[in-house]
Amino acid sequence: MIIQGDSSPFPFGYTSIVKMNDDKTRKAGMNFGILVLKKGEVMNGSGEKSGKKERVCVLLSGEACFSWRDQSVNVGRTSIWTQKPWCLHVPSGESMSIRALSDRAEVAVLTAFNDRVFEPHFYGGGEVKSEERGKGILNDTSERIVRTIFDYKSAPHSNLVIGETITFPGRWSSYPPHSHMQPEIYHYRFTPDNGFGLAAVGEKAYKVYNNDTLVITDNMTHPQAAAPGYAMYYLWAIRHLPQEPYLEPKDDPSHTWMLEKDAKIWPNR
Template sequence: MTQLHIPARSSGEGRYDTVIDPGRREGWHHTGLRVLALGPGESEAYAADGVEVMVVPLSGGCQVTVEGTTHTLRGREHVFASATDVLYAPVGSHLEISSEHGGRFAVTAAVVEADAAGGHPVALIRAEDIPVEIRGGGNMTRKVRNFGAAGVFDACDSLIAVEVITPGGNWSSYPAHKHDTASESESALEEIYYYEIQPAPGGSAGFGYHQSTASDERPIDVLTEVRAGDTVLVPHGWHGPCAAAPGHDMYYLNVMAGPEAERAWKITDHPDQTWVRGTWADAGIDPRLEGEPR
């Protein structure tokens, strides 16, 4: 695979700022992401051919019509403000996404094999029903919105999706971990990281860092600066840490799927880093995330 760090808008098509479709990149098979930018009153059709999807408002609200029924997603001002309503649509659905006031909307996708399709219904997941997890401790504290996590939302076939908020100066996806081997203790999953970075008070752009390294003979070596709208693909290997520059909170949307029949998120920690989990309890929760909104 050639390009793993995809800068903002470098893969766009039409109203989509970002287009990552399974099967269109060498070595990329199971997951997809499209980031749709709509102006006031605009709409866009999407056919979920061979994939199941979740529509995740990044900024603004929208209406999603699926097979003649319209669902209203209340959305949010931006990804750092709160959780958001999310809509799941099964494989083969035809969607029309529209927005009265405009906004940006992520369409996450996972390939579903024909013999594995479960005939799941469309589901509207309300923001107030999304479990929020505070993970880590000290400057490794982050907040995870588990709207599409395995074990939380299971009325689907392959797709796993969550959001992570990392306060400025903190580290997340740490310890580095992997999920590229099918076993009793690990899942084989591709993963997409889609980033938003909170700007400075004066409006200047923020940044952070992402790292991926090889776990076996398959080469991967990514240490890259990420900015708002960037995407990093993780086909295999150790991934993490992700570091948020001081003063700039980091958001990433994770999209995962793989070839296994079991839909699960089972990981292996990097052996040199797993010890940090034992420091979290004494470090306590970063006070910036105590009592935070969803």
Template sequence: MTVGLLRVAKRSALSPGYTQVLSMDQEPGIGMSLGIWNLAPGQGATAGSSEAETAVLALSGTGTLSSPSIALQFSRPEWIETPPTVIHCCAGESVQARNDGDTPVELIVVQTRNRRPFSPRHYRPENIQIEHRGKGILQETCHRIVRLVFDDNNGPPESNLVLGEVVNFAGRWSSYPPHSHPQPEIYYYRFEPPSGYGYGELGDDVFKIRSVTTCITSGQSGIWKEIDTKALRSIRNTPGLSAKRVSEPPDK
């Protein structure tokens, strides 16, 4: 499948409770679901599926993520400065979340169909792999921070997901050099301040990207220029590929 930008879904504000941003049932070619839990103080939620593996990432707030084997407390007042806490489980398992603080908790839920069993994986902020990509070249114009939560190197071999965050600096390029890969990929954007924005080139098309924007790409070269932004990056691996690892190419 070779597609460009499938959809740019924008919302001015996220509603309390659960917001479905992308559904794998509605976008079978992408094969991933993306949702946001907005939990009030004291509120809890459960994420899981009998057909899909599930990853829950704590985007902001103070609370607890738990699976049958462990409970992880998190406090993330500033997503720019603090790596995420994540629990990743297979189909048939679930992740419980609870808001233990005085402000809302925001969670990102990513799923893809996969019934292969694996033990739940837990990632604390100190476990997240931090890479400064593009540093020291092109006058720092493509320097960004990549927070890789899991891929084929540290995630379950039975998994079909890659998950991470990319923190981009004001006025600099992300995803440099322009590249493509056959696997579907989701970018979910946040800006600080929320009035920030960026521009993305995908083939011959140019898109203005604002906060709470979802971009889905597959099989087409692209490059993005951001202003004070962070993107959650999720990729669905395609079974049968000889090279399952999916990542940005080395900087040149």
């Protein structure tokens, strides 16, 4: 399902978007929202009171000081399009804080049930894997950048997989169409910000805009497309299922022919 946002910037404070206790989004099994802080403003957190939940905080824009235990780091991000993310990941009950160092600091916040005890970790720089996918196939029509912040291999103690995708103008991503039984959230941004894209989920298609959020469940395929002239970003979060962690997507077999080495794509060039 699509949760339509306001294309204008998020207001200061916390905007809740996906909620575990909302019948419309409970299948996601995640809480997701956008936190916006003014310069000098601090968000303190020590875990949610309703159950044990791990917490992920991804800096989207601005400058901020992330603190946990006896550590703190000052980081900034001026562009989600050209710069890798910074991300703090903490277990249930772990105290942490975020203080804005710029006039406006915007952070995506995700939580999911997890009673495991693990060391907090701050991801960034070379630790975030960035790949160009789709280059050299399908006349580059599905070329995109995929940044994996952490996954089951790098963080088996987590119940989440977190990353970002940059879809170039007029191109496709999450393509060829794939699916996985684990639920997923996509949160969109566009440049220019009046842009749009298309999200197909199973047999339904949605027109997506800046600040929209998509909840994907029930093992549905979910290919994406950016309109020509507009680049599309989405933050993605996948929740592992009990005894069924997300390891890799399952391509729709009716479309895997295009990945063959000598696949004939029209026009033939």
